[in-house]
Amino acid sequence: MSALAVASSPRRQLVYNCGPAQLAIDFEEPALGEYLHGLLSQYDAPWAGPPNTIQVLVESNSLPTVASGTTGSYLTLQRLRVDCIDGRLVSLGHLGSRMEFEMNASRARVSVPPHPDRPALVEEIEQQFVLLLARAWAQAGWTPLHAGSLVPPGETRCVLLCAPSGSGKTTLTAALLRRGWRTLGDDKTLLRLQAGAACARALARRFHLHPEAARWFPEAGNLTDWPRYSRWTDKRVVQIEKLWPGRLLDEAVPGAVVQVERNPLGPALTVIPLEATEILNTLLRQVVIPGEAAHARPLVNCVVGTASRLRGARVMVGHNAFANPDVAEELEQILRRLLA
Amino acid sequence: MQSKSENCRWLLRPDVVSTVLNDGAVILDLRTKFFFSLNASGWAIAQMFESGATRSEVLAASLNWGAASADHPGINGLIDQLIAERLVEPANNSVTAGAQVTLAVWTPPMLSKHREPLQRIMVSAFDPGLPLAE
Numbered sequence: 001m002s003a004l005a006v007a008s009s010p011r012r013q014l015v016y017n018c019g020p021a022q023l024a025i026d027f028e029e030p031a032l033g034e035y036l037h038g039l040l041s042q043y044d045a046p047w048a049g050p051p052n053t054i055q056v057l058v059e060s061n062s063l064p065t066v067a068s069g070t071t072g073s074y075l076t077l078q079r080l081r082v083d084c085i086d087g088r089l090v091s092l093g094h095l096g097s098r099m100e101f102e103m104n105a106s107r108a109r110v111s112v113p114p115h116p117d118r119p120a121l122v123e124e125i126e127q128q129f130v131l132l133l134a135r136a137w138a139q140a141g142w143t144p145l146h147a148g149s150l151v152p153p154g155e156t157r158c159v160l161l162c163a164p165s166g167s168g169k170t171t172l173t174a175a176l177l178r179r180g181w182r183t184l185g186d187d188k189t190l191l192r193l194q195a196g197a198a199c200a201r202a203l204a205r206r207f208h209l210h211p212e213a214a215r216w217f218p219e220a221g222n223l224t225d226w227p228r229y230s231r232w233t234d235k236r237v238v239q240i241e242k243l244w245p246g247r248l249l250d251e252a253v254p255g256a257v258v259q260v261e262r263n264p265l266g267p268a269l270t271v272i273p274l275e276a277t278e279i280l281n282t283l284l285r286q287v288v289i290p291g292e293a294a295h296a297r298p299l300v301n302c303v304v305g306t307a308s309r310l311r312g313a314r315v316m317v318g319h320n321a322f323a324n325p326d327v328a329e330e331l332e333q334i335l336r337r338l339l340a
Numbered sequence: 341m342q343s344k345s346e347n348c349r350w351l352l353r354p355d356v357v358s359t360v361l362n363d364g365a366v367i368l369d370l371r372t373k374f375f376f377s378l379n380a381s382g383w384a385i386a387q388m389f390e391s392g393a394t395r396s397e398v399l400a401a402s403l404n405w406g407a408a409s410a411d412h413p414g415i416n417g418l419i420d421q422l423i424a425e426r427l428v429e430p431a432n433n434s435v436t437a438g439a440q441v442t443l444a445v446w447t448p449p450m451l452s453k454h455r456e457p458l459q460r461i462m463v464s465a466f467d468p469g470l471p472l473a474e
Contacts, residue, residue, distance in 0.1 A: 076461050131465035146467045164469030188466065277377065277454065280366065284375065284458060288468045291370050296357050304359040304366045 018043035019190060019203050021136035022051035023129075029060045032112065035122045038227075038237075039129060045185070045202035046250060052140055054101075054132065056108045058125075074290050079127045084292045091131055095121050099128040101135060108132055119231060134288065138295065142190040142201070143302040146286040148173050149189055149200060149252060152336055153180040157255035158200055159335045160189070160310075162286045167260050168317055170235075171213050175328045176335075177244045178217055184249055191254070191302055198306040201251045208235040216322035219243070256311045256338035257282055263316035268327045271334050274312035283307045311338050346396065350423065351431035352389045369427060373457035376425070381405065381449040385418055387441045392431045395419055406446035418449045425453065 012030040014037075016023045023040065027033040070092045072081035082091040089101040096113035110128055115121040134144045148161035148169040161169045170186040177183060184202035186209075192199045211223040211234060220243050226236035241248060259282045263270060274282065283303050289296045313334065321327045352358075355370040365383040368375040378386055384405060388398050395416065402415050422428045462468045 075465065077465060078461065078463055080465075082465075127464050134465035144466050146469065165463075165467065277452075280375075280377075281454060281456070284368075285468060288462050288465050289368070289370070289458065291355065293355050293357055293370060296368070296370055297359075300357050300366070300368050301359045304361065308361055 014040075016040040016043070017047065017051060018133055019045065019047050019137060019201070020049070020051055020140040020142060021133060022053040023056055023133070024053055025056040025058060027058045029058070029112070032058060032060075032122070032125070036126060036129065039126045042204045042206055042237075043133070043188075044205050045248075047201075052106060052136060054106045054108055054136055056110060056132070058110045058112060061111050061113050074292055074295075075131070075288065077127060077131070079124050080131065082131065082290075084290070084295070089131070089135060091128055093124040093128065095124050097121065097124050097128055099132060101132055103135065103139065123230075135295075137190055138299060141194075141298075142192050143287060143299045145189045145191045145200070145283075145303075146187055146288075147189050147257075147283075148186040149184040149254075150176050150335060151182045151184075151249055151252050152332075152339065153182070155339070156252055157339050158184065158249075158252035159256045159258055159338060160200065160254050160283070161258050161260050162282050163260040168262050169260050170207050170209050171216075171322065172260055172315075172317060172331070174207070174209060174213060174217055174220070174244075175322045176332060177240070177247045178219065179328055179332060181332070182247045182249045183240070184252055191306060193302045193305040196305075198254045198302075198309060199251055200254050202249060205240060205248055207238045207240050208233075209238045210235050216320075217243075254306055254310060256313075256335070257307070258312065258335070258338070259314045261314065261316045262319075264319040266316055266318050268318040268321040268324060269330055269334075270316040270318075272314040272316075274314055276308070278314075279310055279312040280304060280307040282312060283310075313338055347394055349392050349394050349431040350389050350419075350428040351392045352386065353427060353429050356427050358383075358386070358390075367427065368458075369425070372426075373460055374425070375454050375458065376427070377450075377452050377454070379447060379450045380443060380445070381407075381447050382418055382451045384441050384443040385415060385449055386422065386427075386451075389422065389428045401441060402446070405443040411446075411448065414448050418451050421451050 012027045014025050014033050070081045070083045074084040075082040080091045080093050087104055091099040095115050098111040101108040137144050149158040151158045163169050173186050185204050186207045188203045190201040208229045214220050214223045223236050226238050229235040229237050287303055358365050358367040364379040459468045
């Protein structure tokens with residue numbers, strides 16, 4: 001991470017390094033900066049080279065924004081509708097927040113309206129910042145990929161773990177970290193295809209681990225001692241370096257993809273090989289592709305080009321599977337075979 | 341559809357994104373979020389519509405790629421598929437025949453539509469999927 005307070009109140013500027021982008025944020029309302037610190041400080045993987053700096057003004061409006069005029073033609077998110085107009089991303093939130101990102105000028109403005117449900121409003125502003133960062137990373141030539149990763153000891157090639165949130169990516173990752181495997185992260189990865197070679201980069205070094213996982217990984221201690229990730233989940237924000245030191249990598253070469261699924265009524269481990277089409281399908285579903293062709297094209301090129309180099313499998317994990325150490329060992333063998 | 345569109349010039353829609361692979365291409369329709377795989381011959385045909393082409397021009401080009409007249413039904417079928425999926429649209433009169441497309445080895449052209457479209461509504465700009473209940 002790296003938040004650097006640059007000016008004193010009442011207005012406050014904070015600078016965050018978030019992978020290949022840097023946000024220099026002016027908060028009209030300093031308290032909002034504190035609320036957003038958890039989100040903006042999570043992209044803490046080290047990154048070499050000068051970042052693309054985006055100046056952001058977060059202003060507090062006395063009147064709610066009129067939520068009309070955007071169609072969601074660029075992106076329709078659960079909380080936001082986004083259009084791309086004359087080189088600007090214009091995003092309106094359901095609660096009235098508005099973000100305007102002038103992409104060529106690297107300048108953004110976030111308007112925060114008054115709203116009685118403050119936590120919900122903060123979550124909406126967080127989504128505005130995720131949108132801003134995802135676009136900034138793509139502008140820097142990276143494809144944001146919602147996937148975890150695992151690298152066998154002594155190797156540089158990784159297995160990408162793909163699944164919706166809540167499918168067990170983090171638990172599966174933790175099960176192998178404790179056996180010496182390494183990772184770029186549990187669900188946020190940046191992908192790049194350059195000169196025919198694919199590269200995956202770490203973005204966030206914190207995991208979102210469910211306290212229940214301590215049943216199988218006793219060395220993790222009482223996971224409820226870690227801060228809660230959000231009000232919607234019991235997951236905790238865990239510093240992996242403190243639980244399993246030396247397991248974090250900055251980059252790796254994608255060699256395989258695994259579609260992770262829970263299989264509560266099935267056996268501990270079920271593995272089904274994926275065909276080329278399914279590998280592409282799996283990877284494409286982990287990338288947010290906007291409706292603007294010029295923005296979509298490099299992302300699709302990256303995903304399709306990477307997918308064509310990968311082997312893949314669907315791995316279904318049964319209930320309480322990791323209570324049996326043999327399951328983790330079998331999983332290791334399966335992932336090694338995919339990378340062979 | 342074929343007779344009506346015989347002389348019509350078709351153009352790949354601007355919001356259809358294509359990625360070339362060694363053995364063909366993948367195209368994604370940003371409007372419907374469906375994606376399609378094409379083999380090399382299928383991609384050679386689709387590529388002609390990137391700059392605008394008529395059905396007759398494609399059939400003529402296919403002879404240079406090694407196709408025979410017996411392949412015409414397959415070629416027409418693929419063009420019909422492109423039209424039916426609305427991946428191409430009629431071009432205006434200012435569009436003329438585009439650059440020449442080359443193909444190393446001709447095989448029967450194929451366009452396959454993937455079963456499920458990509459998500460239309462996403463959780464966040466980083467996470468396309470809906471979270472599962474814990």
